[in-house]
Amino acid sequence: MDILNELSPEYITDKKGKKKSVILPIEKFEELLEDIEDLAAMAERREEPTIPHDEVMKYLQNKNRKLQNYLFDYQ
Numbered sequence: 001m002d003i004l005n006e007l008s009p010e011y012i013t014d015k016k017g018k019k020k021s022v023i024l025p026i027e028k029f030e031e032l033l034e035d036i037e038d039l040a041a042m043a044e045r046r047e048e049p050t051i052p053h054d055e056v057m058k059y060l061q062n063k064n065r066k067l068q069n070y071l072f073d074y075q
Contacts, residue, residue, distance in 0.1 A: 007032075 007028050012021040024032070 007024055010023040011019045012023065014020050
C-alpha cells in the first residue's frame with residue numbers, strides 16, 4: 001500500500017521547484033484529521049489500566065444472561 005498515492009497530493013512549488021505546500025482532496029484531509037485525533041486519544045490513554053479481553057467477554061455474557069432473565073421474568 002502506497003499511502004502517498006492514496007492521498008493524491010498536489011504540490012505547490014516555488015520558482016526553484018522546491019515543494020512549499022500540498023493540496024489534498026477534502027475527503028482524504030478529513031480522514032487524516034480523524035486518524036490524528038484517534039492517535040492522540042490513544043496516546044493520552046496509554047497509561048490507563050486495561051482489562052483482558054476474556055474478562056470483558058465474561059462480563060458481557062453474564063450481563064446478557066441477567067438481561068435475558070429480566071426480560072423473561074417481565075413477560
